[in-house]
Amino acid sequence: MIEQNLSLLLVVVPLLAAPIAAMLPNGRLPWLLALAVSWLCFILAAWQLMVVIDGDVIQYSLGGWAPPWGIEYRIDALNAIVALLVAAIAAVTLPYALLSIEQEINKEQLSLFYSVFLLCFVGLLGITQTGDIFNLFVFLEISSLSAYALIAMGRDRRALTAAFQYMIMGTIGATFFLIGVGLTYVETGTLNMLDLNQRLQPILEHRTVHTGFAFMVVGIALKLALFPLHLWLPNVYTYAPTAISVFLAATATKVAVYVMLRVVFGVFSNDFVSITPADDLFLLLGVIGVILASAAAISQHDVKRMLAYSSVAQISYMVLGMGFASVYGLTASIVHIFNHALMKGALFMAVGIIVYRIGSSRFKDMAGLGRQMPWTFAAIFIAGLSLIGVPGTAGFISKWYLMLAAIEQQAWPVALAILIGSLLAVIYMWKLIETLFFEKAEQHEIGQGVQQRSEAPLSLLLPLWLLVLANIYFGIETQVLLKATATAVDLLGVADYHE
Amino acid sequence: MIDTLIDITLMIFLAVTAFAIIRIRSLFVAIMLFSIFSLHSAGLFVVMDAADVAFTEAAVGAGISTVLMLVTMALTRTEKEKWSTHHAPLPLIVVLITGAVLVYGTYDIPAFGDPGSPAQVHVAPRYLEQSMGEVGVPNIVTAVLASYRGYDTFGEVTVIFTAGVGVLLLLSGRNNRYKRDRDASSGHLRGNSDET
């Protein structure tokens, strides 16, 4: 029975756990429930990936109504990779959250907090699992609404304005998406993604279809913080509670990239992309995004903010992969969705540990801290290497495929931009390493607050190192991920590149 | 014909209301105008044979949303919006481009009310023709909502639940948690007023 309902349970189990968490008394019980659910989901998601990795597709009709009349879950390798990623990040974030959230959130709000956290998790999983475009919108809103509330729980009052700004831009994005869905619906009469794909092919030239596509893409671009629609992101990642920064940085934008891939190549098609300027636009915005966001990262005074700008740059890499619209390009995008979650999750966790100890995430407050917190420092160093894309780390694999895609199409300016982006990443990561290790601590700078310049508790370090080791593991053992990705790209229907 | 006339009249009312909202500075008037906008669109939904939607829009837009906005206005003690002195051209440009793209998009759109348009001949006919036998509920909107697309409605309930829990999370914290910014803006924080 579990296998038959596998894909559905992955969403419904945390969904039913969320209201239960809201009813639990405050204390550690809601956290324990969330933790148990996230690990269960991780197992279910891994199981799901095993089923579809060879190209099988899981089809599940909700309510027993056959698509396109009912809503269906349709899981192929791409959904399964992203779902596994979301579940895995939740499973490592929650152990980490216990202490850091107890420090940041009022005790009497813990059960509400974990309930909302579970809802955010549900929303993201629901987006990845569904095969129905309107159902996707509904779950997108579940994840967004819960994210707004979670972000606003940050200790700095700017968390409130960050959440509000995100809410405005996110809702505009969702409304644009809704307009796009409406315009494609009027032309096709269906909401099922597969059915849409088939019914759109004969009418690819229609102007209404083009407009619908444009609105959907702009809507998703707002959600994934595609340059220049990224303005909400730095504030959100900087001021949200640490565990939420970790979780959102590693999952929310990645899921949005997945939606982009699914809509552009799964609902519309590669043929459609080739007759519109969409691919060139992706390349252009990707190149600008990589360079400008990386440059902006260098000039930040706050480490969380620097990592946020770095995220914008990394998302641009994924968009570049889509712009190539080739097997290599999409492989790079999908692999980078996965790898970036690992490296950014690790980096935000490490910075969060520093914040947990010294109560600040500004460069000047953490001078020389690397000596007192060697394990955290080492984690930042390795995750930083992965971010730059040094061979032997996960980050190298995605950069490698992106380069292959650029060389294959002889897109030299893009290749150059990728190199410059990596170079800039070296500079801003070095800035952090230098501050942590080589600068002397200025004693008078350290004022009041939680000042314990020593290594963090094990419950924070363990999840961090789990992610760091994953960065190394997926840099060396690439077979499973690349196999799943190959299957996913194959199902998206992108042919090999031809001149 | 009479339908078309009512349709156009309501549409013009809506447009006037929408533009008045842009211009008006008083927040109270803007909120009341929104309520009117919502009620008019509920009327328009009735004209376009969407009774359930009209019912909901009237209850939610003209009811709940308006009440919440008014309460917020009262709580924040803001009656007028500040008229910003600089008028940036960017919003207008963005809006004009977006609108132009949309108008371009209506070129191939099937005519308003066309019974032969793709939306009317694919998927939907099954609901109209078979739901009585399959679900047995005369109100087809209920049949689709609760059964054919029941999972969407499950998501919808979850959205409401999320909003409830989220609002509670935001507004139940009574403590002043902005210790570090206190000096910068003392007096506006509730923690301070609690102490006095």
Place this chain on the structure above:
Amino acid sequence: MKHNLILRLIAKYLFPIIALFAFYVQFHGDYGPGGGFQAGVILSVGFIFYAMVFGLKTVEQAVPMSLLRVLASMGVLIYGGTGVASMLMGGNFLDYDLLSQDPVSGQHLGILLVEAGVGITVSSVTLMIFYAFAGRDMPADGEGQ
């Protein structure tokens, strides 16, 4: 408004009528416009109106926040539980056909249950949000000094 006799009188007698209308909308949704969502909103509006006239405290005593939290959660669980029940009977999630001997009466039962879940969650969440907003007394500008 607490001292306005006419308003108090109207509010007193209006509340049961609003509640009755809400239940009508809830259960008549199969045949006419309406359903759990609209019914939930109407019921909560009844409470909100009562609270506006008689004060928040009066209503909060009858329906405390802690109860609303449980009710809001229960609504979601009723909806999800209906789905899980059909799953346990060997069907897909929310496949009401299996809830009864005959598919159509199964559908009726399923719709009744999920609409009840919607109604409970919507009414309690709406009231919950109203409590949270109205219970938030805000210091006036500069009052804090």
Place this chain on the structure above:
Amino acid sequence: MIDVIIGHYNYWIVIVLMMAGFYTVISRGNLIKKIVGLNIFQTSVFLLYISIGYVSDGTAPIIAEGFTRYSNPLPHVLILTAIVVGVATTALGLALVIRIKEAYGTIEEDDIHNQDESL
């Protein structure tokens, strides 16, 4: 020409409404006004959907004797869900506005920005 106008005027006015709401959101600095604009924007999108589902000479999709032509129920269902999503967003947004007022003492974007700059 006249056919085009009769077939499309509904969509065009809806587009004007949408853009009026959209403009209010992105051009106004008052946070409550922004939320009002967001609601106008969303309500206009609902009008777009219901226009899509409209069938001339049809009736509301409630099966009854003597009617054979009904409007399309699917957009109605979608919009019911979207209305709920909209009010959920509004409630959460307004709760944020209240918190912002408590933290900053103002709900004007410019003033908030100035206060954070001076930190």
